[in-house]
Amino acid sequence: MFDERMALKIRLDQLADSEIRVMQEFKKERDAIFERLQQIDNEEQNHMEVAAITTVGAAPPKVRRGRRSEGLTELRDTTIRILKEQNTPIRGVELKRFIEEQSGKKIANMTTFMNSLERENAHVRKLGRGLYIYEYDM
Numbered sequence: 308m309f310d311e312r313m314a315l316k317i318r319l320d321q322l323a324d325s326e327i328r329v330m331q332e333f334k335k336e337r338d339a340i341f342e343r344l345q346q347i348d349n350e351e352q353n354h355m356e357v358a359a360i361t362t363v364g365a366a367p368p369k370v371r372r373g374r375r376s377e378g379l380t381e382l383r384d385t386t387i388r389i390l391k392e393q394n395t396p397i398r399g400v401e402l403k404r405f406i407e408e409q410s411g412k413k414i415a416n417m418t419t420f421m422n423s424l425e426r427e428n429a430h431v432r433k434l435g436r437g438l439y440i441y442e443y444d445m
Contacts, residue, residue, distance in 0.1 A: 334429075341426065378412055383424055385410045390431060390441035399437040 389405050390397065397405075403417045414420050421439060425431050432442050 330432075382406060382410055382412055382414065382420070383427070386421075386424060387428060387431065387441065390439060393441070396434050396438040396440045399439060402439055 385406050386402065389402060389409070399417050399421065402421075403414055407413055421431070421433065425433060430442050432440055434440055
């Protein structure tokens with residue numbers, strides 16, 4: 308028997324599927340924008356290096372060092388491990404507490420930390436306001 312309850316459940320499933328598709332499209336577009344920005348940065352860097360080399364008496368270009376420390380890598384690895392262990396979405400506050408307990412390091416800004424982790428690891432996803440999950444299927 309098909310009733311209103313069943314229709315509403317079916318509609319909820321349809322909305323969830325649509326939401327996932329839209330979020331995936333946003334992620335693809337965001338990734339394309341970041342990739343293009345990186346290309347532009349590399350082109351500008353190459354242009355500046357060529358200009359510096361052609362300038363008489365110019366100092367050699369400075370080598371850029373990575374900002375990521377060993378501690379940040381450890382925090383990211385700990386975060387991914389915790390998210391993989393969870394079967395359900397986890398609140399950012401709880402995730403921060405778990406990370407800090409297990410790593411012994413503090414996270415100053417959880418949102419910024421998780422945004423950078425999302426850009427680095429495509430499986431880490433923010434589902435909604437303060438909810439994070441590790442998605443195996445992409």
